[in-house]
Amino acid sequence: MMEQKARITKEQLKQAQAEVDKLTCELERSRELGRVIVHVDMDAFYAAVEMRDCPELKDKPMAVGSMSMLSTSNYHARRFGVRAAMPGFIAKKLCPNLVIVPTNFDKYRAVSAQVREIFSEYDPHFMPMSLDEAYLDITEHLEQRKHWPETMRTYHICDAKTGNDADRSAAESERDELSPVLFEDSPSSSPSLSGADGKAEVFGTSAEEAVREMRFRIEQKTSLTASAGIAPNMMLAKVCSDKNKPNGQYRIPPERQVVMEFMKDLPVRKVSGVGKVTEKMLAALGIVNCDQLSQQMALLSLLFSGTSWHNFLHISLGLGSTCIERDSERKSMSTERTFGEMSDAEEQYSLCRDLCHDLAQDLQREGLKYKSLLINLMHPCQINKLTFKK
DNA sequence: GCGGATCAC
DNA sequence: TATGGTGATCCGC
Numbered sequence: 001m002m003e004q005k006a007r008i009t010k011e012q013l014k015q016a017q018a019e020v021d022k023l024t025c026e027l028e029r030s031r032e033l034g035r036v037i038v039h040v041d042m043d044a045f046y047a048a049v050e051m052r053d054c055p056e057l058k059d060k061p062m063a064v065g066s067m068s069m070l071s072t073s074n075y076h077a078r079r080f081g082v083r084a085a086m087p088g089f090i091a092k093k094l095c096p097n098l099v100i101v102p103t104n105f106d107k108y109r110a111v112s113a114q115v116r117e118i119f120s121e122y123d124p125h126f127m128p129m130s131l132d133e134a135y136l137d138i139t140e141h142l143e144q145r146k147h148w149p150e151t152m153r154t155y156h157i158c159d160a161k162t163g164n165d166a167d168r169s170a171a172e173s174e175r176d177e178l179s180p181v182l183f184e185d186s187p188s189s190s191p192s193l194s195g196a197d198g199k200a201e202v203f204g205t206s207a208e209e210a211v212r213e214m215r216f217r218i219e220q221k222t223s224l225t226a227s228a229g230i231a232p233n234m235m236l237a238k239v240c241s242d243k244n245k246p247n248g249q250y251r252i253p254p255e256r257q258v259v260m261e262f263m264k265d266l267p268v269r270k271v272s273g274v275g276k277v278t279e280k281m282l283a284a285l286g287i288v289n290c291d292q293l294s295q296q297m298a299l300l301s302l303l304f305s306g307t308s309w310h311n312f313l314h315i316s317l318g319l320g321s322t323c324i325e326r327d328s329e330r331k332s333m334s335t336e337r338t339f340g341e342m343s344d345a346e347e348q349y350s351l352c353r354d355l356c357h358d359l360a361q362d363l364q365r366e367g368l369k370y371k372s373l374l375i376n377l378m379h380p381c382q383i384n385k386l387t388f389k390k
Numbered sequence: 391g392c393g394g395a396t397c398a399c
Numbered sequence: 400t401a402t403g404g405t406g407a408t409c410c411g412c
Binding site for chain 3: 065066067068069071085086087088089090305307308330331332333334335336337338
């Protein structure tokens with residue numbers, strides 16, 4: 001650190017700053033604020049599904065996963081420090097009463113499909129990131145929506161879904177009873193939802209109203225809550241969806257000044273793509289929030305690769321992708337397994353054969369042929385990975 | 391082009 | 400008892 005500092009001259013910094021300023025100008029000139037991007041994130045998804053379907057779990061600290069690894073936890077468990085990606089046996093030490101429910105991926109997939117049906121009505125080209133998360137571009141939807149009569153923006157509690165109304169009502173009332181309380185301080189669902197006699201809710205034509213409506217429909221259909229972020233680009237929308245979680249939403253209006261103000265205090269770690277390692281490297285330079293990031297761009301352009309500091313510059317300016325790309329073809333398929341130390345050669349061969357067999361099956365399932373085979377055997381036997389590349 | 395590192399979920 | 404699995408990208412060789 002000290003050495004590097006000494007090696008960078010003031011002249012270099014000055015030149016770097018000039019380059020940063022020039023690129024900043026170009027980026028600023030082409031800033032796009034015309035799209036309305038939404039990031040939707042289901043609240044504690046797997047845990048919420050399990051709680052919905054098992055009332056016993058409602059008031060207990062619970063997590064979904066195994067003694068080896070947890071996928072997610074509910075609010076009660078989080079109070080004990082139980083988090084996603086934590087081994088279950090550690091979580092048990094933090095919270096001895098923790099109930100661990102094994103994952104039911106088929107069920108989560110089914111619920112996800114229900115939610116995605118709703119997404120597609122607001123953006124037929126929405127981009128799913130996982131079972132519980134997606135980006136939408138609702139610009140066109142809002143354009144249409146402006147001309148919609150109120151009836152097209154009105155939703156009834158027992159009538160929100162098309163299909164058999166009688167069955168629907170029964171299902172709804174049952175779900176009301178089962179509706180999970182995820183978080184103690186969670187703002188209750190919309191007033192008309194909790195009111196026993198509430199009949200209909202009319203949503204407005206703004207972006208916020210459209211997203212409120214979408215979240216309302218998700219809750220009506222699945223008894224699960226979602227959080228959302230609304231912003232002029234994907235990077236901002238993602239950060240926003242985290243802002244009022246759970247069961248909330250946040251919008252950054254399409255104005256440069258507001259975007260910059262929002263970025264100022266934002267910790268760099270909150271931005272998707274900035275992980276633990278990058279956070280540490282930046283912290284070592286005294287950079288924690290995005291304001292500091294923008295102040296140090298000249299230095300960063302000297303210390304990091306082109307793509308890295310360009311990315312930092314985009315972040316510091318509150319820029320991000322403004323178009324939701326169609327999910328492209330997969331580029332690789334892999335199988336890996338974690339195992340303990342293993343000195344017996346036969347055992348090692350056996351494991352390799354198993355991996356090959358599993359991967360071959362996966363490949364066959366998609367009828368794919370791959371050009372190259374990568375075999376990764378990392379010491380000390382923590383990761384064993386087979387990858388086929390196209 | 392390859393393998394390691396990083397990241398998201 | 401026990402700390403995951405999959406896919407993508409970037410970077411330095």
